[in-house]
Amino acid sequence: MKEEQLAHLKSRDVLQKPEWSSVRALFKGMGYSDYDLDRPQIGVFNTYNSGNPGNFSLKQVAEYAHRGILQAGGNPVDIGVIGPCDGVGCGNTGMHYILPSRELLADSVESIAELQHFDGIVLLGSCDKNIPGLLMAAARLDLPAILINAGPALGGMQFDGRASDNSSMVEALAMLRDGRITQTQYDELENRSNPTCGSCSFLGTANTMCAVTEAMGMMLPGSSMIPAVYAERLRSAEESGRRIVAMVEEGLNARKIISRKGLENALRLGMAIGGSTNMALHFPAIAGEAGLSFSVDDIDRIGRGTPHIANIYPNGPKNVPDFYEAGGVPPVMKHLLPLLHGDALSCTGQTMEQVLSTVPAVENEIIHSLENPFHESGSLAVVKGNLAPEGGITKPTAIHPSMQTFSGTALCFDSEDEATRAVEEHRIPDGTVLIVRYEGPAGGPGMREMVRIMKKLYGQGKALTTAVVTDGRFSGTNNGCFVGHVSPEAAAGGPIALVRDGDRVTIDIPAGSLTVHVSDEELERRRASLLPHDHGRHTGYLARYSALVGSAADGAVLRTRP
Numbered sequence: 001m002k003e004e005q006l007a008h009l010k011s012r013d014v015l016q017k018p019e020w021s022s023v024r025a026l027f028k029g030m031g032y033s034d035y036d037l038d039r040p041q042i043g044v045f046n047t048y049n050s051g052n053p054g055n056f057s058l059k060q061v062a063e064y065a066h067r068g069i070l071q072a073g074g075n076p077v078d079i080g081v082i083g084p085c086d087g088v089g090c091g092n093t094g095m096h097y098i099l100p101s102r103e104l105l106a107d108s109v110e111s112i113a114e115l116q117h118f119d120g121i122v123l124l125g126s127c128d129k130n131i132p133g134l135l136m137a138a139a140r141l142d143l144p145a146i147l148i149n150a151g152p153a154l155g156g157m158q159f160d161g162r163a164s165d166n167s168s169m170v171e172a173l174a175m176l177r178d179g180r181i182t183q184t185q186y187d188e189l190e191n192r193s194n195p196t197c198g199s200c201s202f203l204g205t206a207n208t209m210c211a212v213t214e215a216m217g218m219m220l221p222g223s224s225m226i227p228a229v230y231a232e233r234l235r236s237a238e239e240s241g242r243r244i245v246a247m248v249e250e251g252l253n254a255r256k257i258i259s260r261k262g263l264e265n266a267l268r269l270g271m272a273i274g275g276s277t278n279m280a281l282h283f284p285a286i287a288g289e290a291g292l293s294f295s296v297d298d299i300d301r302i303g304r305g306t307p308h309i310a311n312i313y314p315n316g317p318k319n320v321p322d323f324y325e326a327g328g329v330p331p332v333m334k335h336l337l338p339l340l341h342g343d344a345l346s347c348t349g350q351t352m353e354q355v356l357s358t359v360p361a362v363e364n365e366i367i368h369s370l371e372n373p374f375h376e377s378g379s380l381a382v383v384k385g386n387l388a389p390e391g392g393i394t395k396p397t398a399i400h401p402s403m404q405t406f407s408g409t410a411l412c413f414d415s416e417d418e419a420t421r422a423v424e425e426h427r428i429p430d431g432t433v434l435i436v437r438y439e440g441p442a443g444g445p446g447m448r449e450m451v452r453i454m455k456k457l458y459g460q461g462k463a464l465t466t467a468v469v470t471d472g473r474f475s476g477t478n479n480g481c482f483v484g485h486v487s488p489e490a491a492a493g494g495p496i497a498l499v500r501d502g503d504r505v506t507i508d509i510p511a512g513s514l515t516v517h518v519s520d521e522e523l524e525r526r527r528a529s530l531l532p533h534d535h536g537r538h539t540g541y542l543a544r545y546s547a548l549v550g551s552a553a554d555g556a557v558l559r560t561r562p
Helices: 003-007 021-028 058-071 093-116 130-141 168-177 183-192 205-216 231-250 260-272 279-289 296-304 320-326 329-339 352-356 416-424 451-459 520-528 540-548
Strands: 041-046 075-080 120-125 145-149 381-385 388-394 405-413 432-436 467-470 481-487 504-508 513-516
Touching (some): 041 231, 058 231, 075 093, 093 120, 093 279, 093 540, 120 130, 130 145, 130 205, 130 279, 145 205, 145 231, 168 183, 168 451, 205 260, 205 279, 260 296, 279 296, 296 388, 329 352, 416 432, 416 451, 432 504
Parallel strands (some): 120 145, 381 513, 405 432
Antiparallel strands (some): 388 481, 405 504, 504 513
16 A cells, blocks of 8 residues: 555554554554554454354454455454354343344444544454344444355255254254154254354345345455355455455445445345345344435335345245355346346445346246246335334245235234243134234343244144234244234334234235224223333343334334433
8 A cells, every 4th residue: 555545544543653652552562563553454343253153153254354454465453243143042031132232233343443443344244133233333434344254054954845954943843742753853953953154044134134235235246145164255255355455445435335225235135035024124224324214115115126036945945055056146136137226336346237247147946037036026025004003024925825915813922932832832723813012122122033933833834824913023034924023012002012812903915004903992992091011120231222222113223312
């Protein structure tokens, strides 16, 4: 880098000689030299830990990112940040902390990046809340930034007609208790369902958010779906390290990529591949950090206006490594190009149209063209009505056509735990709409996933006879008829708090409606007699989060004051 370029580096504010020799001395206490300190300082924020397989390989991935940074003339500085896994918290009290961890992650990256005066940042993550938290930080800081993910795990042994994964264990537990598989088969599945490290092999929130980050332009083209155990994953990390130094030299800051056009391109890709319902939380949150708005109406518009053209579990039988072998994100983007903002910038410095110019428009059993979609619309749809005035989120691509419109009798539960016990005890008759409430961002707190309820219903053969409506949320691997993110939530006095056992509830996805068949007058009478709900006493971070978090319809972001 030329001397005049060095003078404009943000790191010069704390490393320029002689004024800041006191800070340089701190670095020299760790072995850094003048050669290191007179180069662009690149913060390498790594969610590596040995507590979950999604982030487990990122220590090695970071080593290759370092190589690239050094090759390009930068100085890598390691920073460790939290990297929680939804799977570990699934169905237990740990899930209260998962969505709130997104905010902690964004805040910690902001804090250290500003403290250290980094010139650019490399962000390494893989699991569900890691990627959106890192993107929120990138948009907030508006520095040159590039993301690197660990990549998907390989699928495990065949189970129920497809390659298994850790979530298969929940379905298998219901089968074990019903006598449809043996303890030996169950134990074998535990040992062989998750054979490698990497983010879960299905298209859950983790792989969805990695794919949309590539489509947004914040990852190298073609990199997001490389399996964690492939050598190509390491070469891609090295290239990303070289690229971040070039981005610093070019002044290619994050908000030039995380723009309105970039966000819309990313969401359209997410819809086209059958991505997770949690996109509806993360896109408004990321957009807000970039000074933009992204509403549930935007989500519904893009979802209903984008064909579903890549079929990956839970929408189809194939897993994410199969999607990679079929071509991954670039050929899907190529098919989508008529619907995309081709002039949106990517981290390569090229426009998306330029990036895709050499990509073949392949068509195979997983990836189809716009003229031959798996579904006419994308993975997410918004439903509104007297039960969800601000909207609820559903996933039509994972719902059987016969269940796209469903009416049933409400059976109400004031927590995930109560509903789970009822399912386990086979107390859910056919024709039921389970109402699971007080599990929203503030009421939960933390907006827990209802994944185990859905998996147990599926395991009991009730995916075509029951539905779940909640102010909580769902895993990207769920299938069956469900509506989550119901807003306003019960803890905020939303109508979901007023539903009673025996009420008739209708989910109509084509019409975009969610209705409880009770008169407005009766709902107001119920509201007048509604008692405050005691959802448990929380201390520490959860208490602060519950007091400050906003509506799921706005991304469940923290407000500055209650």
